[in-house]
Amino acid sequence: MRTQQSGRVKDHALSLVFAAAFILTLIGQSIAGLFDHNEDQLTHGGPVSSWWEFVTSSEFVVDVAENWQSEYLQFFLFILATVWLVQRGSPESKKTGDEGVGSDEDQLIGEHARDDSPAWAKVRGFRLWLFSNSLLIMMGTIFVLSWFVQGLAGTTVTNSENALHGEPPISFGEYLLSADFWNRTLQNWQSELLAVGSMVAYSIFLRQRGSAESKPVGVPHRLSAIESD
Structure with missing residues (x-):
């Protein structure tokens, strides 16, 4: 069973690696964007946002x-x-x-x-x-x-x-x-x-x-x- 699972992962490794990289970079963008957004808000005296509020903005x-x-x-x-x-x-x-x-x-x-x-x-x-x-x-x-x-x-x-x-x-x-x-x-x-x-x-x-x-x-x-x- 473990060999079969390993084989399936190997067969789809290119898609899986890029899917994981995409998710990680999207999360990274959301975090960096949140800090940048809140920094700008504080500079102008505006309210800061939570992570969820920012990613749905x-x-x-x-x-x-x-x-x-x-x-x-x-x-x-x-x-x-x-x-x-x-x-x-x-x-x-x-x-x-x-x-x-x-x-x-x-x-x-x-x-x-x-x-x-x-x-x-x-x-x-x-x-x-x-x-x-x-x-x-x-x-x-x-x-x-x-x-x-x-x-x-x-x-x-x-x-x-x-x-x-x-x-x-x-x-x-x-x-x-x-x-x-x-x-x-x-x-x-x-x-x-x-x-x-x-x-x-x-x-x-x-x-x-x-x-x-x-x-x-x-x-x-x-x-x-x-x-x-």
Whole structure:
């Protein structure tokens, strides 16, 4: 039994490690953010907040949501772009000539499906279309929802600040057109796009032995990991 449990943990180690790291950093952000918030409140003679009050506040939610939406936008764009675009020599790309959605035979769908293929890969119609695009749909949905939450929370934060300065509140639509919203949004988008672009380009010429995100060390720069098989 212990061996089986150890095997299951090993099989899912990558997901488990990143899930744990995510939770730890989110907790760390909430604690650091609470201290920063309360320090600012004391400076201005305002009341301090408990940890729970802070993590359920719009101030914390807007910071979390703006990071999530940029991350999922990154994945959404990269998944979509790699269907049609290639980068010669990058393990993050298909090889030149393989642009597009691929044939049914290549994708193992319909009559070309294997016995152990997912059930919706063996059918036709809407279910096959939905399953064939499910990863892009999921990433896009999370992006839109987190962007929407960022807008709502940002509106609340802005109106709280306006009230302190005797200014009138603004609507959700007005906040979406504001400089604050787009400053928060674009500074995250550019960093994510830089990271993805750098990964694609650096992986052509640089290696990390043993990583699934790298070509084997001895593979020529001009070849992708797929071409080297």
